[in-house]
Amino acid sequence: GDSVTQMEGPVTLSEEAFLTINCTYTATGYPSLFWYVQYPGEGLQLLLKATKADDKGSNKGFEATYRKETTSFHLEKGSVQVSDSAVYFCALKMNSGGYQKVTFGTGTKLQVIP
Amino acid sequence: EAQVTQNPRYLITVTGKKLTVTCSQNMNHEYMSWYRQDPGLGLRQIYYSMNVEVTDKGDVPEGYKVSRKEKRNFPLILESPSPNQTSLYFCASSLSPGRSNTEAFFGQGTRLTVV
Numbered sequence: 550g551d552s553v554t555q556m557e558g559p560v561t562l563s564e565e566a567f568l569t570i571n572c573t574y575t576a577t578g579y580p581s582l583f584w585y586v587q588y589p590g591e592g593l594q595l596l597l598k599a600t601k602a603d604d605k606g607s608n609k610g611f612e613a614t615y616r617k618e619t620t621s622f623h624l625e626k627g628s629v630q631v632s633d634s635a636v637y638f639c640a641l642k643m644n645s646g647g648y649q650k651v652t653f654g655t656g657t658k659l660q661v662i663p
Numbered sequence: 664e665a666q667v668t669q670n671p672r673y674l675i676t677v678t679g680k681k682l683t684v685t686c687s688q689n690m691n692h693e694y695m696s697w698y699r700q701d702p703g704l705g706l707r708q709i710y711y712s713m714n715v716e717v718t719d720k721g722d723v724p725e726g727y728k729v730s731r732k733e734k735r736n737f738p739l740i741l742e743s744p745s746p747n748q749t750s751l752y753f754c755a756s757s758l759s760p761g762r763s764n765t766e767a768f769f770g771q772g773t774r775l776t777v778v
Contacts, residue, residue: 583766592667592753592769593706638705651696651767655705 551576555639555654562629562661570624570657572613572639580641582606582615582622587636587656596624596637629661665690669754669770676744676777684739684773686754692768694757695737696721697729699750700772706753712737744777751775 556571574580581600585593597606602617611626622639639654667688676682688695696711698721708721712731726748728740737756741748751774755767 585769590771592771593755593767594769595766598766651708653698653706655703 551580551641551643551650551652553639553641553652553654555637555657557657558636559658559660562659564631564661564663565628566661568624568626568629568633568659570637570639570659572622572624572654574620574622574639574641574652576620576641576643578643579617580643582613583640583642584611584613584622584624585638585640585653587638589635593638629659631661631663634659634661665768667754667756667768667770669752669773671773672771673774674776676775678745678777679743682741682744682775684741684752684754684775686737686739686770687735688737688754688756688768689735690756690768691734692756692758693734695731696755696767697727697737697739698753698755699723700753701750709739709752744775746777749775749777 552575554573583598584596586596587593597608599606599615605614613622613624636656636658638656642651670685693714697709698706700706707723709727710721710729712718715734718729718731751772753772754770757767758765
C-alpha cells in the first residue's frame with residue numbers, strides 16, 4: 550500500500566539555521582503531496598502542497614519540490630525562527646475509485662532555540 | 664471564517680461509559696474523516712464519509728462508530744471506551760472526494776483519556 554516515511558525527530562536547531570526534513574513516499578499512482586504543520590495544542594494546518602512532478606510548493610519561507618524520480622518531497626527553510634517550532638507531517642493523497650486516501654508520515658518535531 | 668469545530672477539547676472518562684465527540688464544518692465539504700494521533704504512529708484514519716449517509720471504515724475502526732445525517736456534522740461515537748482508546752483525535756473535512764489536490768481542514772483536536 551501507499552506509505553510515507555519521514556526522518557525521525559526531534560530536530561533541534563538554533564535560530565537562523567538551515568532546515569531540511571526528509572520525506573519519501575511509495576505510491577502506486579501519482580499522488581498529490583502535502584506538508585502539514587501542527588503547532589502546540591492545535592490541529593494540523595496545511596503548510597504547502599504540490600500536485601505533480603517537479604512542482605514546488607512554498608509558504609512562509611518553507612519550500613518542497615515534488616521529485617518523482619526519487620519519490621521525495623523534502624521540506625526546507627533557509628533560516629528558521631523560534632516560532633517555527635512545531636510538528637511537521639508529510640502526507641500524500643491518492644484517489645481510489647472516488648475515495649480520497651490520505652496517508653500521513655509519523656511527524657517530525659522541530660525545536661528552534663534562540 | 665472557514666473552520667472545523669470539535670467538542671469537547673479535553674475529556675476524561677471511565678471504561679465502558681459511552682461518549683460522543685462532535686465535529687462540525689461550515690465549508691459545505693462533502694468529505695469528512697476522523698483520525699487518531701498517537702506517539703510514533705502519526706495520524707491513522709478511523710472512519711470517513713464521502714457524503715450524507717455514506718460512511719466507511721478507515722485503517723483503525725474497531726471500537727468506534729460514526730454517523731453522517733447532515734452534511735456539516737460527523738460525530739464520533741465510542742460505545743464502550745477502553746484505555747487503549749486514550750489518544751488525540753482529529754476531525755477533518757475537504758471538498759469533493761474525487762479531487763486529490765485539495766487540502767484537508769482539521770479541527771483543533773480532542774484529547775481523550777479513558778481510565
